[in-house]
Every structure is written in structure tokens, then in C-alpha cells.
Amino acid sequence: MKTRRSERLIDMTQFLMNQPHELVSLTYFAEKYSSAKSSISEDLTIIKRTFKSRGFGELKTIPGATGGVKFIPKIPEELAREMIDELCEKLSDEDRLLPGGYVYLSDLLGQPNLLRKVGQIIASKYCDKEVDAVMTVATKGVPIAQAVSNFLNVPFVIVRRDSKITEGATVSVNYASGSSHRIEKMELSKRSLKSGSRVLVVDDFMKGGGTAHGMESLIEEFDCELAGICVFAESRFNGERSVSDYDSLLFVQDVDTKTKSITVVPGNIFNKE
Amino acid sequence: MKTRRSERLIDMTQFLMNQPHELVSLTYFAEKYSSAKSSISEDLTIIKRTFKSRGFGELKTIPGATGGVKFIPKIPEELAREMIDELCEKLSDEDRLLPGGYVYLSDLLGQPNLLRKVGQIIASKYCDKEVDAVMTVATKGVPIAQAVSNFLNVPFVIVRRDSKITEGATVSVNYASGSSHRIEKMELSKRSLKSGSRVLVVDDFMKGGGTAHGMESLIEEFDCELAGICVFAESRFNGERSVSDYDSLLFVQDVDTKTKSITVVPGNIFNKE
Incomplete structure (x- = not known):
């Protein structure tokens, strides 16, 4: 069953916070939530923006087939x-x-x-x-x-x-x-x-x-x-x-x-x- | 400026995770995000449901004027x-x-x-x-x-x-x-x-x-x-x-x-x- 955006955002936030500095592939999230990669990509854009504006740190995007995202906790x-x-x-x-x-x-x-x-x-x-x-x-x-x-x-x-x-x-x-x-x-x-x-x-x-x-x-x-x-x-x-x-x-x-x-x-x- | 729901959900998730067992009033969130208490209440319902279904723990609601929510980390x-x-x-x-x-x-x-x-x-x-x-x-x-x-x-x-x-x-x-x-x-x-x-x-x-x-x-x-x-x-x-x-x-x-x-x-x- 497809997961709603609101649920995904909450789950991804806790997941990334518990796994700092670790590369997580888009495929991992897409499979976890039975969602299209394009939706996951949009979710991550929202998370990236919020993490930055709230001063939690940087959500680094690593492009390519072996790429994904990595959360780097950084305090302003x-x-x-x-x-x-x-x-x-x-x-x-x-x-x-x-x-x-x-x-x-x-x-x-x-x-x-x-x-x-x-x-x-x-x-x-x-x-x-x-x-x-x-x-x-x-x-x-x-x-x-x-x-x-x-x-x-x-x-x-x-x-x-x-x-x-x-x-x-x-x-x-x-x-x-x-x-x-x-x-x-x-x-x-x-x-x-x-x-x-x-x-x-x-x-x-x-x-x-x-x-x-x-x-x-x-x-x-x-x-x-x-x-x-x-x-x-x-x-x-x-x-x-x-x-x-x-x-x-x-x-x-x-x-x-x-x-x-x-x-x-x-x-x-x-x-x- | 009013904050969007998606941003609020991300910020509240990290906030609650960093403050387990602590009572947070709805007013605190309403002021933080310049949002109506009714919207905050809806946000918390989504968070509560997700925390429960994903096995992070319980979001306890304490009713009344001195009430609020408290996140109790609990692993299934x-x-x-x-x-x-x-x-x-x-x-x-x-x-x-x-x-x-x-x-x-x-x-x-x-x-x-x-x-x-x-x-x-x-x-x-x-x-x-x-x-x-x-x-x-x-x-x-x-x-x-x-x-x-x-x-x-x-x-x-x-x-x-x-x-x-x-x-x-x-x-x-x-x-x-x-x-x-x-x-x-x-x-x-x-x-x-x-x-x-x-x-x-x-x-x-x-x-x-x-x-x-x-x-x-x-x-x-x-x-x-x-x-x-x-x-x-x-x-x-x-x-x-x-x-x-x-x-x-x-x-x-x-x-x-x-x-x-x-x-x-x-x-x-x-x-x-």
C-alpha cells in the first residue's frame, strides 16, 4: 500500500536523524513506502529545505546510480x-x-x-x-x-x-x-x-x-x-x-x-x- | 508567517524526538509556527498515528489547560x-x-x-x-x-x-x-x-x-x-x-x-x- 506524504515525512525525518552521515538510496525509501521515486525526491526536497531553515543540518544529495542522501547534523x-x-x-x-x-x-x-x-x-x-x-x-x-x-x-x-x-x-x-x-x-x-x-x-x-x-x-x-x-x-x-x-x-x-x-x-x- | 503542514510535521518530529518524556503545550507549537491550535491538533494526530504504526513509541495527549503532548519512546x-x-x-x-x-x-x-x-x-x-x-x-x-x-x-x-x-x-x-x-x-x-x-x-x-x-x-x-x-x-x-x-x-x-x-x-x- 502506498504511504501518504505526511507519514513519509515523519518517518523519513526520524530515520535520517537516527542514521546521520549514512548514505541512504532513493530506492530504499521508494521500496519502504511503495512510492514512486519522483514522490520520494519531492519529499526529500521538503526535508532538505526544512532541515536547513530550522538549523538541524544539511541533507546532502549524492547523484548517480549509487547515490542517495546523507544527513549531516550541523548546528548554526x-x-x-x-x-x-x-x-x-x-x-x-x-x-x-x-x-x-x-x-x-x-x-x-x-x-x-x-x-x-x-x-x-x-x-x-x-x-x-x-x-x-x-x-x-x-x-x-x-x-x-x-x-x-x-x-x-x-x-x-x-x-x-x-x-x-x-x-x-x-x-x-x-x-x-x-x-x-x-x-x-x-x-x-x-x-x-x-x-x-x-x-x-x-x-x-x-x-x-x-x-x-x-x-x-x-x-x-x-x-x-x-x-x-x-x-x-x-x-x-x-x-x-x-x-x-x-x-x-x-x-x-x-x-x-x-x-x-x-x-x-x-x-x-x-x-x- | 504561517508555516506549512509538511514543514511543521518535520520540525515537530525532530523536536519531540529530542525532548522525550517532556510535556509540550499546544500553545507552544501554535506560537512557534504562527498556526491555529486546530491545525496543530491535526498535525499531532498524524504524528501520533505514524509514531504508533512505525513503532517509535506513544504520543500521549494530556487534556486540559495545562495539558499538551508527551512523546514516550517505546520499542515494540x-x-x-x-x-x-x-x-x-x-x-x-x-x-x-x-x-x-x-x-x-x-x-x-x-x-x-x-x-x-x-x-x-x-x-x-x-x-x-x-x-x-x-x-x-x-x-x-x-x-x-x-x-x-x-x-x-x-x-x-x-x-x-x-x-x-x-x-x-x-x-x-x-x-x-x-x-x-x-x-x-x-x-x-x-x-x-x-x-x-x-x-x-x-x-x-x-x-x-x-x-x-x-x-x-x-x-x-x-x-x-x-x-x-x-x-x-x-x-x-x-x-x-x-x-x-x-x-x-x-x-x-x-x-x-x-x-x-x-x-x-x-x-x-x-x-x-
């Missing part, structure tokens, strides 16, 4: 800036101040709405970078990695500081923790990453960049390529960072334990290009 | 069973066998498509249980907690075995690790969970149930209530488990390190009710 920069401004305000709350000048983030990194936004912002930034996998380090980077992986539709891998029996054979590297000058070890399950993959490194927080640099070394050990480094928040750091090229959503400019104040401003993610 | 049991059968096959692959009879899972728990399905299945099962928060233990439970939290649209909290300076004050409990008879400690940041919350516990794997039981104790310490326990996979266990009431998606029935075979069958999630 204006909207991303608004979201980041909101985050700055939330993070500047003095109640977040912890002993030692640390900032409490864990509650934010457990909120699905916020993670969805963070995932969209980072995935938009790297949508053209041919990312094959997202990498992070346990534990607090995981929610960010998963959110980004969800919008780029690529797997994420978790580097650990402690070896676990359930990981099988691992590859490990030593790295210098920039802020504490200690040598630490991180490892990744051997079977979790294919050689030749382009890997995007994400994490919740960057100080000296030692952890990110450690992940860079791991990427080399796996014969993979670094596609970029992006952190949720960076802090001020006196000295030279172990990595120079990275994006941050937020910049913790100042933490004053005496006056109990935290100043958070947007990071460098929109400074380049 | 038939489809969930199919997904679980596929998972059984994947897990039964002898390449997953690790020394000591462990089963390698980490690659699966890093695939966004699979996590989306697992999240949908668990969220469907608990959609009527008034869950306020999802709880898991670091590190491997985190992706499952996040996926479930995404579909229930409630925050998730991460219990840790090691204290971190960035968590602030914590509450800790001791628990008996059922499989190894050791006493271990787990802790949760004090500010991460409000008293009175109904908490759903999820994890990647259950053997003796000691970890889940530890989380139960933590929930009590926070004056919260257990809404349920659900694990991705459980294994055979000789002896009495520390928790009796739980759901599992998969059951690792047999692991034979000599013949190098793993037998995985569906868990108990569809056995009850």
Missing part, C-alpha cells in the same frame, strides 16, 4: 554560541568551586539535553574531517565521546589508566602529566581500533594537555591519524602545553578561592577558520 | 526481541573469548547504533516506572547509562571505585564483590543525586550481583528509591546472587575455554509481566 554557529554562553553562565556559579580550585562538572556531564548540545557542536565542527572514530580517556570524557560519536555516527573508544582483564591484549604508552610532572601510563584494547583510522580526541578538561598528548602517542602506536582534539573546557596554564592545536568549548579564565569566584568564557572553538 | 517487543537475537549472535562469536573465560564487549559498547537500540529497549521497559535518574558504575556501564538516560530524558550519575578530587564531597559504601568475596568500596559525589529520587541501576555485566547490591546501598544512603536494575548481560553464577530482582538483555549461558565456544541467549527482560 549563532545557535552554538548561544549554547556556549549559557554554559559559561552555569559554570561560573560559585557553588561549583571545589577545594584546590577545581570546578565541579559531573552533574552537567550527566544531563542528556546538555550532552546532546555538546555532541552537536563538536560534531558540526568536525563533520568534514572524515573522522572514523572518537577517542577519550576514562571516566569523565566518556559521556562527551559518546555524544559526539552519536552525531558523527562512528564508534568511540575508551583509553584507560588501569588495565582490566575484560579488555584483552592492550597497547600502552607512558605520558607526562603536564600539570603534575609525573609519568603515567594509559592503555587501549588492541582490538578496539583499526589501523589507518582517523581519530578525533575529546575530553572533559584540559590543563597542561598531557593526557591529550598521551592519546596522540597511542594513535601513532595504532598506526592511526589524528583528526583533531576538542575539549569541553580548558583552564589557564602557566607554561607550554603539550599540545598546541586543539579546540575548546569553554575557557575557565579565572578561579579565585579567596573571593570564591569562577570566571568562564567561551573557548577557542570559533576563533579559527 | 517484537522488534526488541529481534535486536536481542542479533546481539546473541554477535556475542557468541568465539573471537570474543578472553583468557579466564571473559567475553570481550568493549567494541559493542562503543557503537552508537547499538547503544541507541539498547537505550531504547531498556527505556521502553522502564518508561512507566517514574525514573528520576539512572545510576551506573565506572567505566563500562557509562555508555549504557547514557543511552538509557537519553531516551528517558533524565540525568545519569556515575559511581566510582576510586575517589577523585573533582567530585567534591562523596558518600561511600562498602560492598562484597560476590564473585571474588572481597570487600570493596564505591562512592558517589554528594551533590549528584537529590534525595527522594527514583533511581534505575544499569550496568554492562552481572555475575554475582555484588556491584548492583552496592549501588542499592548507595541509593539508600542518598534517601532515594530503587526503580529497578537492568544489565546488558548476565552470566551463569553458582550460588546465590546478591540481588534477586533484575532484568538482563542477554544471558551468557556457557563459556568453554577448551572448545573455544560461547553460548549467548536472550536474558530475562521479556520473561516477566
Whole structure:
């Protein structure tokens, strides 16, 4: 039975949203809805226009016999800036101040709405970078990695500081923790990453960049390529960072334990290009 | 300017999918699209019918002045069973066998498509249980907690075995690790969970149930209530488990390190009710 346009539009929207970055042929939709390709084509034009005008992203049309459509989630920069401004305000709350000048983030990194936004912002930034996998380090980077992986539709891998029996054979590297000058070890399950993959490194927080640099070394050990480094928040750091090229959503400019104040401003993610 | 029906249907679909379990008033949509409430009402009827027939879930209508619609993601049991059968096959692959009879899972728990399905299945099962928060233990439970939290649209909290300076004050409990008879400690940041919350516990794997039981104790310490326990996979266990009431998606029935075979069958999630 032929499907009505209204039903098709609803079903196609949810289908494309759940399959970002994946090529879907017109034939697939035509068969799914027992509809003519010309009708499907018209549907897709409406969806494309709406996705664009509403700021969800781009519906790319790939022509030819092996062609089809691909949904690339992309958040308009204006909207991303608004979201980041909101985050700055939330993070500047003095109640977040912890002993030692640390900032409490864990509650934010457990909120699905916020993670969805963070995932969209980072995935938009790297949508053209041919990312094959997202990498992070346990534990607090995981929610960010998963959110980004969800919008780029690529797997994420978790580097650990402690070896676990359930990981099988691992590859490990030593790295210098920039802020504490200690040598630490991180490892990744051997079977979790294919050689030749382009890997995007994400994490919740960057100080000296030692952890990110450690992940860079791991990427080399796996014969993979670094596609970029992006952190949720960076802090001020006196000295030279172990990595120079990275994006941050937020910049913790100042933490004053005496006056109990935290100043958070947007990071460098929109400074380049 | 008035918005066309086709555009409204696409936009409303994505809006509702990104805001599950949240009440949205008709007025909100009417203003957003500069359309009459009667048109919005017709749109929602079409969406409700399509969501139901396509197996995305239920669009609940709450009548009255403070009413509106609420999207409850629900996967049909038939489809969930199919997904679980596929998972059984994947897990039964002898390449997953690790020394000591462990089963390698980490690659699966890093695939966004699979996590989306697992999240949908668990969220469907608990959609009527008034869950306020999802709880898991670091590190491997985190992706499952996040996926479930995404579909229930409630925050998730991460219990840790090691204290971190960035968590602030914590509450800790001791628990008996059922499989190894050791006493271990787990802790949760004090500010991460409000008293009175109904908490759903999820994890990647259950053997003796000691970890889940530890989380139960933590929930009590926070004056919260257990809404349920659900694990991705459980294994055979000789002896009495520390928790009796739980759901599992998969059951690792047999692991034979000599013949190098793993037998995985569906868990108990569809056995009850």
C-alpha cells in the first residue's frame, strides 16, 4: 500500500536523524513506502529545505546510480554560541568551586539535553574531517565521546589508566602529566581500533594537555591519524602545553578561592577558520 | 508567517524526538509556527498515528489547560526481541573469548547504533516506572547509562571505585564483590543525586550481583528509591546472587575455554509481566 506524504515525512525525518552521515538510496525509501521515486525526491526536497531553515543540518544529495542522501547534523554557529554562553553562565556559579580550585562538572556531564548540545557542536565542527572514530580517556570524557560519536555516527573508544582483564591484549604508552610532572601510563584494547583510522580526541578538561598528548602517542602506536582534539573546557596554564592545536568549548579564565569566584568564557572553538 | 503542514510535521518530529518524556503545550507549537491550535491538533494526530504504526513509541495527549503532548519512546517487543537475537549472535562469536573465560564487549559498547537500540529497549521497559535518574558504575556501564538516560530524558550519575578530587564531597559504601568475596568500596559525589529520587541501576555485566547490591546501598544512603536494575548481560553464577530482582538483555549461558565456544541467549527482560 502506498504511504501518504505526511507519514513519509515523519518517518523519513526520524530515520535520517537516527542514521546521520549514512548514505541512504532513493530506492530504499521508494521500496519502504511503495512510492514512486519522483514522490520520494519531492519529499526529500521538503526535508532538505526544512532541515536547513530550522538549523538541524544539511541533507546532502549524492547523484548517480549509487547515490542517495546523507544527513549531516550541523548546528548554526549563532545557535552554538548561544549554547556556549549559557554554559559559561552555569559554570561560573560559585557553588561549583571545589577545594584546590577545581570546578565541579559531573552533574552537567550527566544531563542528556546538555550532552546532546555538546555532541552537536563538536560534531558540526568536525563533520568534514572524515573522522572514523572518537577517542577519550576514562571516566569523565566518556559521556562527551559518546555524544559526539552519536552525531558523527562512528564508534568511540575508551583509553584507560588501569588495565582490566575484560579488555584483552592492550597497547600502552607512558605520558607526562603536564600539570603534575609525573609519568603515567594509559592503555587501549588492541582490538578496539583499526589501523589507518582517523581519530578525533575529546575530553572533559584540559590543563597542561598531557593526557591529550598521551592519546596522540597511542594513535601513532595504532598506526592511526589524528583528526583533531576538542575539549569541553580548558583552564589557564602557566607554561607550554603539550599540545598546541586543539579546540575548546569553554575557557575557565579565572578561579579565585579567596573571593570564591569562577570566571568562564567561551573557548577557542570559533576563533579559527 | 504561517508555516506549512509538511514543514511543521518535520520540525515537530525532530523536536519531540529530542525532548522525550517532556510535556509540550499546544500553545507552544501554535506560537512557534504562527498556526491555529486546530491545525496543530491535526498535525499531532498524524504524528501520533505514524509514531504508533512505525513503532517509535506513544504520543500521549494530556487534556486540559495545562495539558499538551508527551512523546514516550517505546520499542515494540517484537522488534526488541529481534535486536536481542542479533546481539546473541554477535556475542557468541568465539573471537570474543578472553583468557579466564571473559567475553570481550568493549567494541559493542562503543557503537552508537547499538547503544541507541539498547537505550531504547531498556527505556521502553522502564518508561512507566517514574525514573528520576539512572545510576551506573565506572567505566563500562557509562555508555549504557547514557543511552538509557537519553531516551528517558533524565540525568545519569556515575559511581566510582576510586575517589577523585573533582567530585567534591562523596558518600561511600562498602560492598562484597560476590564473585571474588572481597570487600570493596564505591562512592558517589554528594551533590549528584537529590534525595527522594527514583533511581534505575544499569550496568554492562552481572555475575554475582555484588556491584548492583552496592549501588542499592548507595541509593539508600542518598534517601532515594530503587526503580529497578537492568544489565546488558548476565552470566551463569553458582550460588546465590546478591540481588534477586533484575532484568538482563542477554544471558551468557556457557563459556568453554577448551572448545573455544560461547553460548549467548536472550536474558530475562521479556520473561516477566
